[in-house]
Amino acid sequence: MYVAAKGGEKAIAGAHRLLAEERRGDPAVSEIGTDQISEQLGRAVDRVMTEGALFDRKLAALAIKQAAGDLIEAIFLIRAYRTTLPRFGYSEPLKVSDMRARRRISATFKDVPGGQVLGPTFDYTHRLLDFALEAEGGARDHSVELHSAATGDALHDDPGPMDPMPRVLDQLASEGMIEDSEAPAGDVVSPVGDITREPTEFPADRDVRLQTLARGDEGFLLAMGYSTQRGYGRTHPFAGEIRMGEVTVEFMPEELGFPIEIGEITITECEMVNQFKGTATEKPKFTRGYGLGFGHVERKAISMALVDRSLRCRDLGEEAGAPAQDEEFVLSHSDNVQATGFVEHLKLPHYVDFQSELELVRRMRAEFDAAQEAKEEIAKPEAAE
């Protein structure tokens, strides 16, 4: 039990002043702008947008600055802010096939229509610290190198539009080698679960699971996904396709009665291909896991796809027993704002609570002592005999 404590206002105000000073750091160093965070710490912004479950780069950059780079604190700020805004409605489902992909890779097929496009990636870097970045303005201009090295003579050529990139898993689907990913019948009218409106009930449907995973903590989902690879509920995953790029968002305002485009967002998607044994009535075929996040959040999208697939064990009639297959365990512990709220509340004053515990332990100790003494009293005459 937590009992509220009073007082300490002056100290709290002082602590917050000191926090502001610490956040600012050495005044001799120029202050960081939210535009710099947005432009130069993009992956941090993406994580805050994804786990804050709100696409708005400017707000995420502001939250990161205010939180002095503590990303879970920044996510908390975003979640708190969103509660102050009215909800206008729901978008039309994203047409991810129309994504302007800036990165698109498949680990299952070497030759995919549209090609393998690495895009901006940390993959294949040597993970050596680049001390040129330490010096202000000292970063090498990679843009020129990239063009000359990769395309040789095409240095000054306009690379032109990219080829269309049909979804990789559609190839497998056309052969019937993978389960269908069709919208269920009556999909347009059936309700879609929304965890921001209704508390989660178990067993949860896949819509609720995906929404929960989409905002779930990257570290938690990474660990859960990793556990499935190490054998705790193995799903034999392959990254069928990973995409990152821009999609247009459509919304149908009631007063218009037709959908309109309101802007575009950057998303990362991962489609996992997993094995499935088949049943007495069904041929063996591959199954799917799906991950999606705001911005460039590849690790998160891959982890999410692994966990999504693991949580489908019940739907696929698989034996469940591993932590990543335990829907209630995974969904109840994936949200870092909820988790940090409960874990970190331990540091708040629990004086009254602890006093009662203290008294209880004192009483128990006294009882223990009394019992010991009584035993000794009984033992004494026996010893004398």
Place this chain on the structure above:
Amino acid sequence: MDRSEERFVDPENAAAAAVVADVRQRQRWLGAFARCPEERLEPLLTQMGRDNRYTVLRAPEAGLMMVRARAGGSGQRFNAGEMTVTRCSIRLEDGTVGHGYVAGRDKARAETIARLDALMQGVASAQAEPIVAALETEIEALAEARQSKSAPTKVEFLTMVRGENA
């Protein structure tokens, strides 16, 4: 619709088709105003009639829109997370109502879009068309330019055959 097809539709259907075409064009300009570079809107407002007086029906307000997606891109719908959106509605003195919707929290832009939406409804579709088309072309070009930066990162993975170099 293709012009050659248009000749064969009966007048009643032709009227319905015209309404559909108008709606389609309005959809397109609302999308273009929301997605084009911000600096295109003010000159356009001047061109369309900045001095037209209007009443604000719904003051610009920022809110949330839940982004829907589908499992695997085409399967069951789910709520992926929210985004910020700003909307505004205005009415011109002639009674035409304009609506503005734009991603983000730019109130001035939402109001400008609402005004442009109302003003565009007052011109013939043939007059509106080049304006919409020009914006669409620019949006497309910018999107393509951004995407084509990834073109030099396209790889051809080669399967190494043993003894190939021998």
